[in-house]
Amino acid sequence: MARRSDHSRDELYRLAIDAARDIVEADGFRALTARNVADVIGYSPGTLYNLFVNQDDMVMHVNGRTLDDLHDSLASVMPTGDVDADFALLLDTYLVFIKDNPGLWHMLFNYTLSEGHEIPEWYGRKVKGLLGIVESVLSPLFANNDGDKLSAESRVLWAGLHGITALSDTGKLSLVSGQSTREMAQMLVANYIAGIRARQSVRK
Template sequence: MIMLFSQRGGDFRRVGNMGRRSTHTPQQLRDLILDAAQSIIEAQGLAGLSAREIARRIEYSPGTIYNMFQNLDDVVLHVEGRVLDGLDQRLSEVLTSAGDKPPAQRVAQAYLAFSTQTPRLWNLLFEHHLPQSTQLPAWYQQKLETLTGRMEQAIAPEFTDGTAETRRDSARALWAAVHGITSLATADKLTSVTSQDAVRMIDDLVTTYLAGLAAPKH
């Protein structure tokens, strides 16, 4: 059943059978759309997402979605923003808590754990592609910068020499390596290149990398 909607005083009203009504503010309606889109992606992956399916779940017409977002890509980008925020919160908690292992190891393991706990949402960050002529919005790029900054924070205690730019480049190189192992593990392809599990492999990677940073420079 498709619900019609009307807008009055900045709010959207959902009108169903027998005169049943419910009113949502624009922000509430955006949240409803994103909640539904996220739920669909978690259950079916990106391939299962459509404006019609979102509309069916929230009981609004498909046109309502395009009053709130530019297009379906915009909806997906905002779901990705939620995923990035969740990942950033996880890494931030790791950095501010005590642990036996160096911060870089704990951040890397938290990244791996996040990908295995929410595989379809994590994969969404890399399988969704915008049209070539479309640039990522500034708010999205800022979230990416914040995330890469977490690894920079993590290696800072070990990085006693070099400039801030060198530290940033080193953090991104380590992040890329951790991501590579995580991608293989999530795709169940890691056994084709090593007998080690992902946790052990990431620990070995980060330990070796940090040892290289601490080694005397000649």
């Protein structure tokens, strides 16, 4: 590792985020503290607070990197216009990402921000970007270019998938079904897409 004086602010930021991610994957997000990150990168804890406002801010930035990685993974699925096949591939990519990043995924949805800490706009834009990928896959079902409806349907389906993966993450999925996470998610997607088609047909 370079001497401390050789690290720019951007380099320190990347070092801190990388170290934080390693800690979360190895020991869970409760082990993520400024002191633990500082120990890994060889700086004082005070240095971390020159990069992040507080613990919540550090977590948001780590989660932001996770969202970026998820976006890159999902964006590798190029829509062909075959909604069923495209979403099946998108779903498998999504589930593989969760399997490969269990600690980071758990923190993404289970870390509770302190009271009064608002979600920053940049974070909201990252989430919107993910939803945009879902919309791009579902868009062939909306020939009338109903953007509002496409957006709403995409968000409901995404939320439903998260519900299944959240139950799986906490080990509670078996309480509601004997099916695997993938089987339940596939059923949800198939039924929801069929429902969209039925609703669109009624409107014609």
